[in-house]
Amino acid sequence: MSKLEYLVYQNSSKLNDSEIRVIQFILSNAKECKGLSLTELARKLYVSRSAIFRLCKHLGLSGYGELKFILNEMVQEQEQSEKNKILTNNFGSDLIKETENLVKNFQSLNLDPFFTDLSKAEHKYIYSTGWIQQMLSDYLSHELLLFGISSIVLPAAVSELEMVGKIAEKGDMLFIISYTGNNKEINDELGKFEMVNNKLRFVSFTDLKQNKLASLSDYNFYYPTVKFSSSNDVSFILAYTLVDFIINKFGIWQKEKSDKNGK
Structure with missing residues (x-):
């Protein structure tokens, strides 16, 4: 669970329906949203700038700037996690393949x-x-x-x-x-x-x-x-x-x- 997801979980009771929809969109489109200004995000979601600012406050953040900061961290963590999966999978699949070759070769030995x-x-x-x-x-x-x-x-x-x-x-x-x-x-x-x-x-x-x-x-x-x-x-x-x-x-x-x- 990322820091932003944790904040949403901890403060979910403070969020109204409109704020829940906004934060769900942000979490689902984190890579896109991290590059948007407050005005651009508000325009994209058809809400006011003050509505997003209130959302940040309800999450315990100082403002939109802090939201963008932890959103950027979350995206970096997700990207690194995907890279690690690829690296691990390559090594794992090669290891399995070579283990099978080793077993096959060993079984053929007198x-x-x-x-x-x-x-x-x-x-x-x-x-x-x-x-x-x-x-x-x-x-x-x-x-x-x-x-x-x-x-x-x-x-x-x-x-x-x-x-x-x-x-x-x-x-x-x-x-x-x-x-x-x-x-x-x-x-x-x-x-x-x-x-x-x-x-x-x-x-x-x-x-x-x-x-x-x-x-x-x-x-x-x-x-x-x-x-x-x-x-x-x-x-x-x-x-x-x-x-x-x-x-x-x-x-x-x-x-x-x-x-x-x-x-």
Whole structure:
């Protein structure tokens, strides 16, 4: 409820039939009325200037000038509300669409080989290429821990990758969380691993389906990002959703394997 609508509600008992018709017209045509002078509004409504002035007084206003001021505020609030609806709807519809794509893509994956390698890996390293991806790394590490899998989250420095390449043992797993998957310096370093140390299993998380990092990886998971309607920034919410999908499926896989072995 706008301030003007509140004033009408609070003082409705003071208004006569003519004043009620006037204020109803003003509320219904606020954008037009806010630009009219007192004389122009009176002429448009076929009432006297003094009738509109009395209406303002009955509403608790100092005069027509204050009425125009709060009328202008109301129009601005309405326009901003409409803009917000558009922005929210664009983001919301894109998010729904990309969520459906994520579910469809995830359901098509055969995760048994990945889960088998994950459960066998003695050491799991998680490396990210930026601060947003670093938060996702921490989240992935936390979720893995829920199922008894500890991991080492590495700082975002190429030297950390070099260190992993030197100490990695057969079957160890390296998660790389990237945006595009096309960071040349990182991909070159991973390419060296393939030549001098093929012990590691690479698992990549990227926004793009086709990228260099994905081609280097044993397993690649694609997470779509959604652009905010009001800026060029993107939301990584579906990357977290993807992690939850993987962890949930891994828990089911563990239970099924345990049940099968128990029989």
